[in-house]
Every structure is written in structure tokens, then in C-alpha cells.
Amino acid sequence: MKEKKLVALTFDDGPSSECTPRLLDILKKENVKATFFLVGKNIKENEDIVIRMKNEGHLIGNHTYSHIKLDECNISSAVGEINKTNEIIKSITGEDVKYIRPPYGAYSDKLLSHVNMTPVLWSIDPDDWATTDTAYVVKSVVYKVKNGDIILLHDIYDSSVEAALEIIDRLSSKGFVFVTVDQLMLD
Ligand code: NI
Numbered sequence: 001m002k003e004k005k006l007v008a009l010t011f012d013d014g015p016s017s018e019c020t021p022r023l024l025d026i027l028k029k030e031n032v033k034a035t036f037f038l039v040g041k042n043i044k045e046n047e048d049i050v051i052r053m054k055n056e057g058h059l060i061g062n063h064t065y066s067h068i069k070l071d072e073c074n075i076s077s078a079v080g081e082i083n084k085t086n087e088i089i090k091s092i093t094g095e096d097v098k099y100i101r102p103p104y105g106a107y108s109d110k111l112l113s114h115v116n117m118t119p120v121l122w123s124i125d126p127d128d129w130a131t132t133d134t135a136y137v138v139k140s141v142v143y144k145v146k147n148g149d150i151i152l153l154h155d156i157y158d159s160s161v162e163a164a165l166e167i168i169d170r171l172s173s174k175g176f177v178f179v180t181v182d183q184l185m186l187d
Contacts, residue, residue: 124149
């Protein structure tokens with residue numbers, strides 16, 4: 001039996017009216033489902049993008065309201081940042097938000113005991129935010145990817161959208177199947 005090769009593409013910091021619709025077009029064309037961790041304050045005036053994410057089968061998660069370091073503020077501010085974003089997303093999609101990607105991967109167990117959410121970190125970080133060199137980002141992912149990896153990208157840069165397209169092409173041809181993070185966690 002052929003070895004299963006699953007991988008999750010995750011996109012942080014959006015939605016971006018400049019970049020996210022184009023990424024969604026690519027994902028639709030390639031029939032790839034991804035996971036988006038949204039910054040609450042970026043949702044205003046981009047509600048249509050969030051509706052598209054849901055309608056097109058992507059998983060929507062929380063990336064706080066204003067992209068704060070959750071371990072550097074008090075618990076009530078941190079919980080407020082998380083709940084506000086959950087409420088905004090739910091008001092658009094009608095669904096509870098279950099997954100959170102803490103900005104910078106920073107959170108505490110104490111904070112988690114105050115919110116009923118599952119933190120999702122990542123296993124491959126090509127630092128796409130720090131470069132416009134698409135080829136570098138693609139290589140950083142493709143050379144080390146393995147079954148079960150969670151790839152971190154940001155849908156607020158054109159170069160990251162370009163890289164995502166190339167990553168999808170390269171990994172598809174290697175037999176990888178793209179899933180949302182909830183599917184990876186069940187596996
Ligand atoms: Ni972020």
C-alpha cells in the first residue's frame with residue numbers, strides 16, 4: 001500500500017483584500033483546502049473573503065484581534081483578543097471557531113484554560129514574510145516536507161501567494177495531499 005502523505009497549508013495574518021482573493025482563486029483551481037488564521041481587525045470590509053473561505057471548504061481559525069503576543073499581556077486582555085475575533089468570525093460564518101494560532105507561537109497553558117480552543121503551531125516555517133524571493137520560500141518547504149507537516153505562510157504578500165502556487169504544484173507531483181489542520185490532527 002502506498003504511504004499516505006498529508007500536508008496542511010496554513011495562512012496567517014489576513015484576510016487581505018490585495019492578496020487573499022487571488023490565493024483563493026488558486027486554491028479553488030487546484031482543488032486544495034487550506035487553513036486560514038485570521039487577524040480580527042483585518043476582517044472589517046473583508047467579510048466577503050471570509051464567506052468565500054467558508055463556502056470553498058477552507059478551515060478558519062483565530063489569530064487574535066490585533067496580532068498581540070498573548071504571553072505578554074494579562075489574561076483578561078488576551079481572552080478579550082481571542083473572544084472578540086471568535087465573535088466576528090462566527091457572525092459571518094455562523095460557526096464556532098475551534099482553532100487558534102497564537103501570534104509568534106506564544107501562549108500559556110493558563111490562558112488556554114480560559115478559552116475552549118486548540119492551539120495550532122507549525123512544523124515548517126520558510127520565513128516568507130522576510131523575503132520576496134519566491135524560489136527560496138518554495139525550496140525551504142519542498143526540501144524538508146514530510147507526512148503530517150504544517151506549513152506556515154502569510155496571505156498578505158504577493159510573493160507568498162506565488163510561493164503557495166509553486167508549493168502546491170511541486171508537492172502534488174510528489175504525491176502529497178493537502179488537508180486542513182483539523183484533518184491532520186484527527187489522523
Ligand atoms: Ni501572525
